[in-house]
Amino acid sequence: GEDVEQSLFLSVREGDSSVINCTYTDSSSTYLYWYKQEPGAGLQLLTYIFSNMDMKQDQRLTVLLNKKDKHLSLRIADTQTGDSAIYFCAAGGGATNKLIFGTGTLLAVQP
Amino acid sequence: GAGVSQSPSNKVTEKGKDVELRCDPISGHTALYWYRQSLGQGLEFLIYFQGNSAPDKSGLPSDRFSAERTGGSVSTLTIQRTQQEDSAVYLCASSLVIDPGGGQPQHFGDGTRLSIL
Numbered sequence: 001g002e003d004v005e006q007s008l009f010l011s012v013r014e015g016d017s018s019v020i021n022c023t024y025t026d027s028s029s030t031y032l033y034w035y036k037q038e039p040g041a042g043l044q045l046l047t048y049i050f051s052n053m054d055m056k057q058d059q060r061l062t063v064l065l066n067k068k069d070k071h072l073s074l075r076i077a078d079t080q081t082g083d084s085a086i087y088f089c090a091a092g093g094g095a096t097n098k099l100i101f102g103t104g105t106l107l108a109v110q111p
Numbered sequence: 112g113a114g115v116s117q118s119p120s121n122k123v124t125e126k127g128k129d130v131e132l133r134c135d136p137i138s139g140h141t142a143l144y145w146y147r148q149s150l151g152q153g154l155e156f157l158i159y160f161q162g163n164s165a166p167d168k169s170g171l172p173s174d175r176f177s178a179e180r181t182g183g184s185v186s187t188l189t190i191q192r193t194q195q196e197d198s199a200v201y202l203c204a205s206s207l208v209i210d211p212g213g214g215q216p217q218h219f220g221d222g223t224r225l226s227i228l
Contacts, residue, residue, distance in 0.1 A: 033216065033217075035219070040221075041221055042219040042220050042222050043202065043204075043219040044219075045217070045218060045219075048216055088154065092217075095166075096159045096161075096166065096167045097206070097215065097217070098144065098156045098159055098167060099144075099146075099154075099156065099217060100156070101146075101153060101154035101155075102153075103153050104153070104154075
């Protein structure tokens with residue numbers, strides 16, 4: 001079945017850029033999503049990209065997709081302390097669009 | 112409503128009891144999903160509803176788990192004879208109708224934190 005992998009932890013300084021990486025195995029995944037989870041809260045949709053796109057930019061967020069390598073990344077420009085959270089990559093598509101999630105990456109932003 | 116609403120936000124119960132978890136999706140969203148988030152297993156898909164039908168129940172871990180949806184809106188996830196391994200956060204999500212090939216983003220509620228003593 002589909003497998004989605006992420007690194008577990010990333011630490012950056014406030015004002016730097018953060019890059020969170022994700023790899024997936026199922027080439028039939030048609031949509032790839034990034035969600036943010038703060039402590040005690042649900043998942044907040046940040047952005048998503050269709051598999052026929054290479055890049056999507058939304059304010060401070062840039063998503064890059066390398067479909068050949070099945071590699072997805074999320075870049076956060078000018079990272080702020082409020083960006084500290086767990087970030088989940090998810091792959092979906094098909095008749096139900098059920099999401100397969102990565103393990104999540106804990107982003108720690110140092111002031 | 113403005114977002115996906117889940118209740119209760121927290122539930123503590125004794126092993127062997129039955130529990131019901133409720134999800135009220137975003138108005139107009141025909142697709143509804145249940146996921147479970149636990150320390151050992153991460154985020155796992157449980158069940159998908161399109162309207163009142165559940166064409167994909169493949170993630171339900173045992174026959175103690177069941178779910179229904181009525182009126183194409185509110186859904187209830189029921190766990191019978193709870194076990195300690197059922198302790199987790201149960202998340203509900205909804206989206207607009209599925210396009211061929213998928214794609215409508217799913218919006219999540221804040222979840223129900225279930226603790227089995």
